[in-house]
Amino acid sequence: MVTIRDVANEAGVSVATVSRLMNNSGYVSEQSKQKILSAIKKLDYIPNEIARSLNKQSMKILGLLVPDITNPYFPSLIKGVEQCALQHGYMLLLGNTEGQETIGENYLNFFKQYKVAGLIKIDGTHLDTPEDVPTVSLDRMNDQDQFAVISDDFYGGELIGQTILETNYGSILIMTGPMDIQVSKMRLQGIQSVFDQYKIDYQIYSTPSFQTEFADQVAKEIIRDYPNIDTVIAPNDIYALALIQAWNQLGSIIPEDVQIIGYDGIVFGAYAHPSLTTIEQPAYKIGYQGTELLLAIINQQIDPEMSKIIQVKPRLLKRNSLREVK
Missing domain, CATH: 3.40.50.2300 (Response regulator)
Known part of the structure; x- marks a missing residue:
C-alpha cells in the first residue's frame, strides 16, 4: 500500500510538506505543490482518512x-x-x-x-x-x-380511520406497535379520533415489537384469538403481509371474509395477493x-x-x- 512517505520520496519533499498540503494546514510553495500532486497521481495514493482525522475534532x-x-x-x-x-x-x-x-x-x-x-x-x-x-x-x-x-403519524391514523369508515367494516381490531414508542401512540390517537367521533366500536391488540421476526407469531395469535374479526388495522406492512399469508393458507378470502390495511408503503405490498392497501410514508x-x-x-x-x-x-x-x- 502506498504511504505518505512514498509520496514524499517521489516528490522529493519532506513528509511534513506533504502533510501540510493534504491537511491544508500550512504554507506549501506552488512548485512543491505541483510535485506532490504529480506524485499522488503517479502512485495512485489514497489518503488514510482515519489516520488524518486523529488530530481533528471529527471526520466526514x-x-x-x-x-x-x-x-x-x-x-x-x-x-x-x-x-x-x-x-x-x-x-x-x-x-x-x-x-x-x-x-x-x-x-x-x-x-x-x-x-x-x-x-x-x-x-x-x-x-x-x-x-x-x-x-x-x-x-x-x-x-x-x-x-x-x-x-x-396522527394524520396517518386519521387517514386509516376515514378509509375504514368508507367500507363495510363490521368488527374492527386495531393492532398497535409497542406503546412505549411515540409513533404507535400517535397513530392510535389518530384512528381513535375518527372512530370515537362516529361512536365506532373497536378492539385493541398491542404488539410487543415492530421487528419482522415476530410477524408470523403475532399473525397466528391474531387468527387464534380473533377468529370472527372483520377488519384488521395492522401496525406496519410486514405484519399485514404475514396476516394475509396466514389467512390465504387457511382458505380465507380477502377482503370478503376479512379486510386489512397496513402502514409504511413498502414495495412488497403491491405484490401480495391481494395487494395491500396501506398508508405510505415518504x-x-x-x-x-x-x-x-x-x-x-x-x-x-x-x-x-x-x-x-x-x-x-x-x-x-x-x-x-x-x-x-x-
Missing part, C-alpha cells in the same frame, strides 16, 4: 442507527440519508440496533471512536447520545429529541431531509441549542385488501 462520517435492517421500509429511508450525505462529501457508518438500547449504546461508543461528525438515529428509544455530537432523529423520536424529521424524503438538517447543524447554519421538528405527510395507497366503498 455520519453515524446511522437503524432498529431493524430486515424491515423493507428502512432501506428507502437509508437511501435518502446516503444520497444526501454523499452529495456533501460524507460517508456513513451503519448500526443495526435490533430495537435494543444496549446494542445501540455499543454502536454509539464505536461511532465515538471514529469521531463521527454527526449522528442520525431511527430508533425512538432513549439512547444517551453524546452532547457534543449533533444528532437528528428520523421516523421515530422521543420527548427529549431536539431535531427530527418524522411522518405525521421514507426517502424523510432520510434526505433529515440529513440536510443534520448537515446544517454541523455547518453551524442552525443553532444547536434550538429545536426543529419537521413533519411530512403520509398518503393512502388504495389497493385490493379492503372492501369496496359502501
